Each structure stands twice: as C-alpha cells, then as structure tokens.
Amino acid sequence: MARPSVASNVAAGGPDRDTRVLDVRDLHVSYRTPAGPLKAVNGVSFFLRPGERFGLVGESGSGKTTTALSLLRLLQEPAVIEGGEVLLDGVDLLQLSEEQMRLTRSADIALIPQGAMNSLNPMMKIGEQLRDTIRAHRKVWTSHQSLDDRIRDVLHSVNLNVGVMNGYAHELSGGMKQRVCIAMAILLNPKVIIADEPTSALDVVVQRQVMETLRRVQQQLGASVVLVGHDMGLMAQFVNRIGVMYGGKLVEVGPVRSIFKDPLHPYTQLLIKSLPNLQTKEEFRGIPGLTPSLLAPPPGCMFHPRCPFAMPRCSVAIPRLQEVQPERWVACHLMDESPA
Amino acid sequence: MSGLLEAQNVSRTFGGGLLSKGGTVAVDDVSLVVDDNNPSITAIAGESGSGKTTLARLLLGVIQPTGGAIRYRGQPLTKLDGAARKQFRRDVQAIFQDPYEAYNPVYKVDQTLTIPVSKFGLASSRDEARQIIEESLRMAGLRPEDTLGRYPHQLSGGQRQRIMVARALLLRPRVILADEPVSMVDASLRATILESLVRLKRDLGISLIYITHDLTTAYQVSQNIYVLYRGSVAEVGSVERVIKEPKHPYTRLLVSSVPLPDPDIQWGGTITDEEAAPPPPVLPQTEGCKYADRCPFVMPECRQAAPPLYLTDEDRAVACYLYKNNPQVTGQQMAESLAQSATRTPT
Numbered sequence: 001m002a003r004p005s006v007a008s009n010v011a012a013g014g015p016d017r018d019t020r021v022l023d024v025r026d027l028h029v030s031y032r033t034p035a036g037p038l039k040a041v042n043g044v045s046f047f048l049r050p051g052e053r054f055g056l057v058g059e060s061g062s063g064k065t066t067t068a069l070s071l072l073r074l075l076q077e078p079a080v081i082e083g084g085e086v087l088l089d090g091v092d093l094l095q096l097s098e099e100q101m102r103l104t105r106s107a108d109i110a111l112i113p114q115g116a117m118n119s120l121n122p123m124m125k126i127g128e129q130l131r132d133t134i135r136a137h138r139k140v141w142t143s144h145q146s147l148d149d150r151i152r153d154v155l156h157s158v159n160l161n162v163g164v165m166n167g168y169a170h171e172l173s174g175g176m177k178q179r180v181c182i183a184m185a186i187l188l189n190p191k192v193i194i195a196d197e198p199t200s201a202l203d204v205v206v207q208r209q210v211m212e213t214l215r216r217v218q219q220q221l222g223a224s225v226v227l228v229g230h231d232m233g234l235m236a237q238f239v240n241r242i243g244v245m246y247g248g249k250l251v252e253v254g255p256v257r258s259i260f261k262d263p264l265h266p267y268t269q270l271l272i273k274s275l276p277n278l279q280t281k282e283e284f285r286g287i288p289g290l291t292p293s294l295l296a297p298p299p300g301c302m303f304h305p306r307c308p309f310a311m312p313r314c315s316v317a318i319p320r321l322q323e324v325q326p327e328r329w330v331a332c333h334l335m336d337e338s339p340a
Numbered sequence: 341m342s343g344l345l346e347a348q349n350v351s352r353t354f355g356g357g358l359l360s361k362g363g364t365v366a367v368d369d370v371s372l373v374v375d376d377n378n379p380s381i382t383a384i385a386g387e388s389g390s391g392k393t394t395l396a397r398l399l400l401g402v403i404q405p406t407g408g409a410i411r412y413r414g415q416p417l418t419k420l421d422g423a424a425r426k427q428f429r430r431d432v433q434a435i436f437q438d439p440y441e442a443y444n445p446v447y448k449v450d451q452t453l454t455i456p457v458s459k460f461g462l463a464s465s466r467d468e469a470r471q472i473i474e475e476s477l478r479m480a481g482l483r484p485e486d487t488l489g490r491y492p493h494q495l496s497g498g499q500r501q502r503i504m505v506a507r508a509l510l511l512r513p514r515v516i517l518a519d520e521p522v523s524m525v526d527a528s529l530r531a532t533i534l535e536s537l538v539r540l541k542r543d544l545g546i547s548l549i550y551i552t553h554d555l556t557t558a559y560q561v562s563q564n565i566y567v568l569y570r571g572s573v574a575e576v577g578s579v580e581r582v583i584k585e586p587k588h589p590y591t592r593l594l595v596s597s598v599p600l601p602d603p604d605i606q607w608g609g610t611i612t613d614e615e616a617a618p619p620p621p622v623l624p625q626t627e628g629c630k631y632a633d634r635c636p637f638v639m640p641e642c643r644q645a646a647p648p649l650y651l652t653d654e655d656r657a658v659a660c661y662l663y664k665n666n667p668q669v670t671g672q673q674m675a676e677s678l679a680q681s682a683t684r685t686p687t
C-alpha cells in the first residue's frame with residue numbers, strides 16, 4: 001500500500017544510514033526525583049535495519065522500557081529526555097512538534113504496550129477502537145481502501161475472525177486481545193513496531209501463538225521490530241540481534257546467535273549462565289550482588305561491583321560501547337586489550 | 341513410608357449451589373504425597389486456570405476440599421486438635437508469589453521475622469531470638485547486616501523473597517510450599533533463590549512443593565512433576581521422563597512452546613487456534629477428557645468418560661486414551677510410589 005509518510009517527506013539521511021530505518025544516538029533520559037535526577041537511560045545508541053527484529057533485554061530498572069517509550073516520545077513527567085537523537089528514516093523524532101509526532105506515531109512507529117490487553121477500552125467495540133486509530137491519522141491516511149476493509153484485512157492477518165469488530169474486549173481471551181493490539185499497531189503500515197513485553201501476562205502456549213503472529217505480520221509488512229523484555233528465551237526465539245542493557249546503558253549488542261554462543265561482556269556471560277533450560281540439568285547460578293542504584297551509581301563501569309573480572313580501571317573509567325568484532329559491540333575494559 | 345502431607349483424591353468446586361447450575365471444578369480428584377522419610381522436590385505445573393494455586397491453598401488448609409481429604413501425618417486437616425494444628429502450622433510453611441504483599445510497609449522487615457519467633461516461643465531471650473533470626477537469614481543466602489533494620493521498600497525483590505524463605509526456615513519446617521516464588525524476580529536472582537531452595541532439601545532434608553507455570557525451572561529443581569490441566573492431573577511422573585519425553589498431547593504442546601534460551605532450537609511448526617484456545621472462563625462440565633476440544637488426536641471415547649491414569653513407564657502415568665494398552669493406576673498409588681522413589685538428587 002503506497003502511502004506518503006511524514007518522515008519520508010522530510011527525508012534524506014547520510015550515506016551510512018541507508019540501511020538504518022531507525023538510528024538512536026546517545027539517548028539520555030532522566031527522572032526528576034526529590035533525591036535528584038535519576039539517570040534511567042544514559043547514552044544509549046543502537047540502530048535498526050529494515051525488516052530486522054531487535055531485542056532490547058535487561059532486568060527491571062535497566063532502562064529498557066524507558067528507552068522504548070522515548071523512541072515514541074511517550075514518556076511523561078517526571079521523565080525528561082535530556083539529549084540524543086532518534087532518527088527515523090533520517091528525521092529526528094525528538095525535534096518534531098507535538099502534532100507532527102502524534103501523526104508519526106502509529107503511522108510510522110507504532111507501539112504494542114506492556115499489558116497491551118488492558119489498554120483496550122472496555123466500553124468501546126473493538127471495531128470502533130480500530131476505526132479511531134485510522135481516523136486520528138486522517139491527514140496521513142491516503143489509502144483508497146475503506147476503513148472497514150482495511151480493518152478486516154488486518155484482523156485477518158492476525159488470525160482473528162472479523163466478528164470481533166462487533167465485540168467488546170471482555171469477550172476476548174488474553175491472547176485474542178493481544179492480537180487485537182497487534183492489529184492496531186499494524187493498521188497504518190508502520191516502519192517500526194515497538195513491542196514492550198507483549199506477552200508477559202500470557203501462558204506459554206498463547207505466548208508462542210502471539211509471537212508467531214507478530215513475526216508473520218512483521219515479515220509481511222517488512223517492518224522492523226524492537227522487542228523489549230527480560231525473557232532471554234523469548235529473545236532467542238524471536239529476534240535477529242540483541243542489545244543487553246544494564247544500569248541505563250547498553251553493555252553488549254550483537255547477533256542473537258553470537259550473543260548466546262559466545263557472550264563477551266561479563267554481565268551477558270553470567271546472565272546466560274543463569275538461564276535454566278530443558279536439555280541439561282546443570283548447576284545454573286544467579287549473579288551475586290544487586291543491581292546498581294541509579295540515584296547513586298557506582299563510579300566507572302556500572303557492573304564492576306558484581307563483576308568477577310573487575311580491574312582497578314573499572315571503578316574509575318566508564319567503558320565505551322565499541323565494535324570489537326564486526327557486528328559486535330561491547331562496553332567493557334576487558335576488550336581494550338584484545339585487538340579490535 | 342510415613343506420609344507427612346497428603347492430598348487424597350482431593351476436589352474443590354467453587355460456586356454452584358441451589359440456584360445456579362453446577363459450579364467451577366478448580367481441582368478435580370488430585371492425589372499427592374510428601375513422604376517424611378524421603379525429602380523431595382515436587383513440581384506442580386500448569387497454566388493459569390489449571391488449579392495449581394487452589395491446590396496449594398487446599399494443602400495449606402486455607403480452604404476446605406469439597407471432595408477427598410488433605411491429611412497431615414495421617415489425620416485429616418479438619419480433624420486436627422489444637423496441639424496437632426500448631427505442629428502443622430510449624431511443619432508446613434508457605435512462600436507466595438509476590439514478596440512485597442507479604443510485608444507491612446510501615447514496619448521494618450524485622451517484624452516479619454520476630455512475630456513467628458514470639459508466636460511459637462522459639463527463643464527465651466532477645467539475644468537468642470536475634471541469633472536464630474540471623475542464622476535463618478544466612479541459610480537463605482542473606483547477610484543479616486544488609487537486611488535487618490530496613491523497610492521492605494529498601495530491599496530488592498530478590499532480598500524480600502529470600503526473607504520470606506528465612507521466615508519459613510525459622511520454624512524448622514518439614515515441607516515448604518512455594519507458589520510461583522520466582523515469577524516476579526529478575527532472571528539473575530531467580531537462579532539464586534531456586535538454588536537456596538534446592539539447598540534446603542539437600543542440607544536440611546526439607547521437602548518442597550514447587551508450584552509454577554515455568555517448566556524450565558521445574559525441570560531444573562524438582563524430581564517429580566504433576567502437570568495439571570483444568571484441575572486434573574494430565575501427566576505425572578519423574579521430571580526427566582515427563583519433560584524429556586512428554587506423552588500427553590497437552591504436555592507435549594506445553595514443552596514444545598517453552599521459549600528456550602537457544603537460538604538454534606526454534607519453536608517447531610505453528611499452533612492451531614484449537615490448540616491455543618484457553619479454557620473458557622466458566623468451565624462447562626464435561627463427561628469426557630477436558631482436553632478433548634483442543635486435542636489433535638481426539639477419539640470418540642475421549643468424549644464419553646474422563647480417561648484414567650495409564651502407567652506408561654515405571655515412573656510415569658498419563659491420563660490419556662492413547663495409552664490405554666498400558667495398565668491403569670490410581671492417582672494415590674502413583675503419588676505414593678513417586679514420593680518413595682524421590683531420592684534421586686537434582687543437581
């Protein structure tokens with residue numbers, strides 16, 4: 001479906017950006033608290049290629065959801081985006097006016113929120129909620145298809161009966177509600193879908209079905225997906241590349257296979273060792289220590305108080321995220337010695 | 341064998357009554373045994389609506405069964421006299437899903453630990469109380485100086501949950517019933533908490549009933565597993581047998597749907613809508629197998645009567661007519677034989 005978008009009208013990025021549909025550069029987000037600013041996202045940079053599925057993984061408090069919501073500018077007070085760029089097809093979303101951003105949301109970059117099934121309006125028929133999404137974007141909706149034809153197509157693509165249009169949210173199961181939310185996210189053919197823990201409240205069988213649905217529609221659309229979550233198993237099943245967050249920073253970024261087979265950052269190594277599997281009964285171990293306080297972060301590397309390989313330098317200098325091998329970025333002083 | 345805690349053909353129906361038809365059968369004829377002489381870790385696995393939490397509440401005596409009985413050292417829970425009831429309250433401890441809700445937010449966490457000490461008269465002096473509290477904190481993998489004197493919000497979720505483990509340990513229980521103890525805890529701490537539960541069995545001989553929806557952790561920590569579907573046991577046996585070669589069509593679907601942390605082992609095939617269909621919110625009474633509507637192998641007999649347990653291996657039974665050529669076994673027989681053979685150590 002051809003549809004001129006806000007972003008592509010403004011257009012044109014640098015030469016190395018052709019392969020980057022989304023380019024996040026040095027993003028900083030703070031929460032203003034009575035005890036001072038809390039740096040929830042502290043210099044995060046990553047990019048998405050067209051059609052790519054990217055996983056943003058981390059424990060609670062690592063900044064993954066804050067990062068994801070910043071991309072859509074959906075954060076509310078006391079959160080403040082303090083710096084950085086979020087380039088969608090070369091256009092910095094952080095510089096758009098509120099109205100431009102409103103039109104870009106859903107049309108170019110869409111969200112499947114955490115607990116998405118509770119985000120449906122209980123008083124409004126499903127079909128009406130889907131129509132609303134299109135109506136709110138009338139300015140950028142140029143398809144000749146009628147509203148309801150489009151909605152039927154989309155419901156069909158997430159394997160829902162068009163009958164759900166006339167129903168209410170409470171009549172649907174959790175998995176069906178979640179698929180309505182996927183339908184809503186893809187209604188306007190976005191280039192990027194941000195899925196924030198989209199299956200966290202679902203049983204495994206339904207989870208698998210929802211994720212398979214998301215993968216199928218994403219491939220049909222050619223959209224890129226950022227999957228935010230803490231479940232490394234889900235990441236292994238779904239994404240192409242993965243970014244591991246710790247204490248508001250990305251500590252490792254790479255292709256999902258290399259990260260699981262050969263994690264380079266000590267945190268990633270311990271995290272993967274702590275995952276129970278179904279193949280072998282080995283001793284799986286937790287990571288000793290606690291996640292850092294973001295109000296009083298440790299000096300140097302955020303992970304050094306828990307790191308088994310910590311060196312004197314680690315408590316002084318903050319390691320930079322650098323490409324240590326092709327396609328593999330790591331923020332760790334251990335990498336300084338090894339040839340890049 | 342000496343049965344410490346037993347569920348004998350326990351059922352629990354909610355609702356029903358004079359005016360409404362039927363009710364919701366949350367737990368349907370489940371038997372389970374914890375042997376006092378044979379410490380074990382038993383997993384009860386199932387999805388939401390499988391009845392696993394209702395079973396936990398039955399075992400704790402919080403709610404009463406509508407059929408069958410829960411027995412503590414041979415006595416039905418409802419018949420325990422004062423002294424035996426107090427002993428039951430000591431021997432059987434519980435750990436719940438949300439470690440935050442178990443605390444009073446305006447009191448220091450110390451209160452959670454001092455109340456059982458005074459209620460059960462565990463110490464004769466302040467110093468002794470402090471000593472046994474510190475000892476149980478250490479057993480749960482906590483440093484007393486990092487935890488005592490703090491408020492619940494000052495501790496991490498993992499610390500709060502381990503204090504609940506420490507509280508349970510204070511009473512020197514024989515069995516701990518843990519209902520989704522790690523589902524709200526981050527991955528890096530999940531393993532630490534499960535490790536400390538496994539250590540309790542290994543070092544102190546405390547049995548554990550581990551209730552979970554997560555097959556991977558169930559596989560890692562337990563010896564035996566009960567897979568529940570809509571209140572009934574679908575498959576029961578040694579965890580190696582059930583997880584490695586699942587036989588019930590439902591267990592097979594569950595095991596194959598677990599997102600494994602290995603990009604090279606992908607979910608195979610796609611799930612049909614029938615298979616993924618969750619149970620309807622109000623469960624219709626069915627004469628036959630409860631899984632029949634979702635089952636790809638459904639046969640006419642599945643609609644007639646609920647399948648009994650068939651003993652497919654020495655240490656596993658499956659409630660499915662696909663295995664009807666095997667000898668039948670009762671839930672009670674199976675529970676007893678598993679409880680006695682639970683000496684295989686996990687890790």
